[in-house]
Amino acid sequence: MEEKELTQAIKRYLxxxxxxxxxMVTGPWGCGKTHYVENCLRREVAxxxxxxxxxxxxxxxxxxxxxxxxxxxxxxSKESDIRNSLADIGSLSGRFGRFFRHKKKKSPESPSRFKRISKDVGISALMGQMKKAGIQMSVEARSLVELLLGKGKVIVFDDLERCLLDETRLLGLMDTMIES
Incomplete structure (x- = not known):
């Protein structure tokens, strides 16, 4: 299948x-699948x-x-909607602000500060500032993935032949993502 035909088929599917x-797009190692995704498909589906x-x-x-x-x-990812998703996470701190205000000793960090930090730097900075403010929270990567992934995302699993998970577990993970 030619590149243009493949692109049109993927766009129809999406x-x-x-x-x-x-x-699944298959081809022998080194035939240009990753190059195609990065240099053609990314632009076309955008x-x-x-x-x-x-x-x-x-x-x-x-x-x-x-x-x-x-x-x-x-x-x-350098996509602007990812940055917007991080900003949405920052707004979560505002929604949870009432929990922060229950503390006897008022934290010098306000929920609006959490929001600004998460917009500018991301999750790790938000978590760091929360820790400094005496707020502990444990979030698994899976939960953050589910929060950040939404409509409009195409996940490309590259180098499948180099994955060390057995096929059943790998396909199960992919199925779970599709279902959720």
Whole structure:
């Protein structure tokens, strides 16, 4: 299949609301699949409002590493909607502000400060400021992935042949993501 035909087939698939599954593009190692995703498909689907998050599956040995890698790919993506998602997380601190105000000793950090930090720097800075303010929170990578992924994202799992998870577990993880 030619590049243009493949792109049109993927765009048709993404445009069909009745499909909520996964597609697989195969080819021998070194044939240019990653190059195609990064240099052609990313641009083409962006024109329809889709954003690609590419995740290397190289060396993944557990579900925790899978979600950590996926979260890292989401956060390192340069798409503007990812930055907006982080800003949305900052607004969560405002929603939870009433819990912070229950403290006997008022924290010098206000929820609006949390919001600004999360917009500017991201999750790690938000968590760091919360820790300094005496607020402890544990969030698993899987929960953050589910929070940050929404409509308009195309997740590309690259280097599947180098993933160390057995096929059943890997396909189960993908199925869970599709279902949620």
């Amino acid at each position: 445009g069909d609301d009745s499909d909520n599954y996964a597609i 024109s329809d409002g889709w954003h690609i998050v590419r995740v290397s599956m190289f060396g993944i040995t557990s579900e925790d590493i899978f979600y950590d890698r996926l979260l890292s790919a989401i956060l390192s």
